[in-house]
Amino acid sequence: MTSTCPFLYVNLHFITVFFFLIVNTHCHADHITSSGLMKKRVAGLKSAISKFSGASADILLSEGDKIAFGKHYLTVRETPGHTDGCLTFVSADESMIFTGDCLLIRGCGRTDFQQGCPKCLYDSVHDKIFTLPDNCLIYPAHDYLGQTVSTVGEERKFNPRLTMSKDEFVETMNNLNLPKPFKIDVSVSANLVCGLHGL
Numbered sequence: 001m002t003s004t005c006p007f008l009y010v011n012l013h014f015i016t017v018f019f020f021l022i023v024n025t026h027c028h029a030d031h032i033t034s035s036g037l038m039k040k041r042v043a044g045l046k047s048a049i050s051k052f053s054g055a056s057a058d059i060l061l062s063e064g065d066k067i068a069f070g071k072h073y074l075t076v077r078e079t080p081g082h083t084d085g086c087l088t089f090v091s092a093d094e095s096m097i098f099t100g101d102c103l104l105i106r107g108c109g110r111t112d113f114q115q116g117c118p119k120c121l122y123d124s125v126h127d128k129i130f131t132l133p134d135n136c137l138i139y140p141a142h143d144y145l146g147q148t149v150s151t152v153g154e155e156r157k158f159n160p161r162l163t164m165s166k167d168e169f170v171e172t173m174n175n176l177n178l179p180k181p182f183k184i185d186v187s188v189s190a191n192l193v194c195g196l197h198g199l
């Protein structure tokens, strides 16, 4: 897994098929781009993404799905807000999670374009992530300060955005005024097949 393109190579034995799989946290250009490129290079490689992403992929994931690999599996949690189809992947023993762009270290994904919804993101984090054990490790998809890992306990206590009330959070997110990322407008019909440059 890389910090900017969170994909995992797993076998889906819950559906009794064994193949390499790219699991996408959400449908943004900087995440899905590598799927299309890798599918061209690796025979039999399959892609997976949320059924709410609007994307086409070999497997459409939903809340509670289990992605098994070896003795391990990841459970899918739907964590919309940054996009409609954002997913967080939780290890079987709840010792680690892969949050994509939903929860970042001391931050969170922006909610100002492509189905962004600050209220949804706030609920996703509080209901689906902050309910995990304090020592659960958080691996986000981006960090702009070089940090690679946090914990649920730390973010519940110290995340400057997610410790706000929901109203304050919505106000803050609606006024971030961040510049739009370069080349973020990937076409949904082209996704997972084409290769755009990421962020």
Ligand SMILES: N[C@@H](CCC(=O)N[C@@H](CSS)C(=O)NCC(=O)O)C(=O)O
Binding pocket: 028, 030, 101, 107, 108, 109, 110, 111, 142, 144, 178, 179, 180, 181, 184, 199
């Ligand atoms: N231009 C900045 C910020 C890049 C950015 O917008 N990152 C997204 C994730 S990729 S869509 C985001 O959600 N950022 C959250 C935030 O609070 O910045 C840069 O490259 O540094």
